[in-house]
Amino acid sequence: MARFVFIAMPNNYSKRLILFIDYANVYQGARHSFFNQTDPHYMGQIDPMKYAQFIRDSAPAGSMRHVEQVRLYTGLPDPNKEPKTYGACLKQINVWQQAHVKVISRPLKYPSNWPMEKARQKGVDVALAIDFVALALDGKYDVGVIASTDTDLKPALEYVQQKCPYCFTEVTSWDAKSFGSFPYNTRLSIPGKNLWCTWVRKSNYDQIADLTDYNI
Numbered sequence: 001m002a003r004f005v006f007i008a009m010p011n012n013y014s015k016r017l018i019l020f021i022d023y024a025n026v027y028q029g030a031r032h033s034f035f036n037q038t039d040p041h042y043m044g045q046i047d048p049m050k051y052a053q054f055i056r057d058s059a060p061a062g063s064m065r066h067v068e069q070v071r072l073y074t075g076l077p078d079p080n081k082e083p084k085t086y087g088a089c090l091k092q093i094n095v096w097q098q099a100h101v102k103v104i105s106r107p108l109k110y111p112s113n114w115p116m117e118k119a120r121q122k123g124v125d126v127a128l129a130i131d132f133v134a135l136a137l138d139g140k141y142d143v144g145v146i147a148s149t150d151t152d153l154k155p156a157l158e159y160v161q162q163k164c165p166y167c168f169t170e171v172t173s174w175d176a177k178s179f180g181s182f183p184y185n186t187r188l189s190i191p192g193k194n195l196w197c198t199w200v201r202k203s204n205y206d207q208i209a210d211l212t213d214y215n216i
Contacts, residue, residue, distance in 0.1 A: 015142035015168070016068035018135065019052040020128050022148035023074040024121055029149060029186075033176035034202050042213050045092075048072050048101045050208040055145055055172055058198045068141055069102060073128045075121040076105040081114070088214040095212070104131070129156035136160045136167045143168040145198070149186045158190055168196070175199040 031037065031044040052070045059065050074093075079086040093103050109122035128148070133156050135141055144160060144167060146153055160169050173187040187197045200208075 014064045014066050016140070017052070017056055017065045017143040017145065018069045018071060018141040019048070019055060019067070019145045019147060019172075020132055021048055021051070021070065021072045022125065022128055022146070022150055022153070023072050024124070025148040025150050029174045030205060033174040034205060040213070041215075042211050043209075045210045045212070046205075046208050047099075047210040048096055049099045051147070051172075054200070054204060054208050055198050059143075060196060065143060070100075071102045071104065071128075071131060072096060073104045073106075073124045075108040075119075075124055077108055077119065078110065081110060081119075084215065091214040092212075095210075095214075104128075125150050125152045129153055132156045133159055136164045141167065143170060145170045145172055146188060147172045149173055149188060151188065154188060154190065157188065157195070161190065161193065170196040170198065172198040172200060174205070175201045 026046060027044045030046065031039075035043045048070045049067075052067045056065050056067050074089075077086040077089060093105070096103050104124075104127055106121065106123040106127060108119040110119045111117045125148075128146070129152070132144055132146065132153075136144055146157065146169075148171075157169050157171070160167055171188045176186075187199075189195055189197075
């Protein structure tokens, strides 16, 4: 029977950080926290690598870290149904990949009454959760950070905390309250556990924003 062996590293060891981004959740969260829905669509976009570097630099005191990898999970439009949006997404994905971001995409699911009802992501949260657990068990990271408020990801956080005692599990979310937005701050949490959250204020968002209009 296979066993997973974890080796405790000294405190001065630079821990490998992987950021797992649920992109649609992060984008919509930024929109709701800092912008009006009538603002240009690119307000809310982020630069994934800058986001990871901000999280690295916001680590708890005494924790040395480096960005090992950034993994971004997103839905992909149907090129036949939404050719313009599909083209814009490919441009954006190309920019991410040039910055060495690992992009994992899943086709959007279109309802029978589309376009009256919007297409939705299908399987993105499952892919993120599986990778979060698998990479922890494979010893690929010391710090795993989930950028999402989707509660479907809580079981993955709980599992890694239970099975990987030398992995640090963390989350990150938008600090809407500091900006005066409603609803107030939301974040993933585990009852009875002190789960570190890196809060991102509007001033922080401005430093990690990507305001490129990929439709042009």
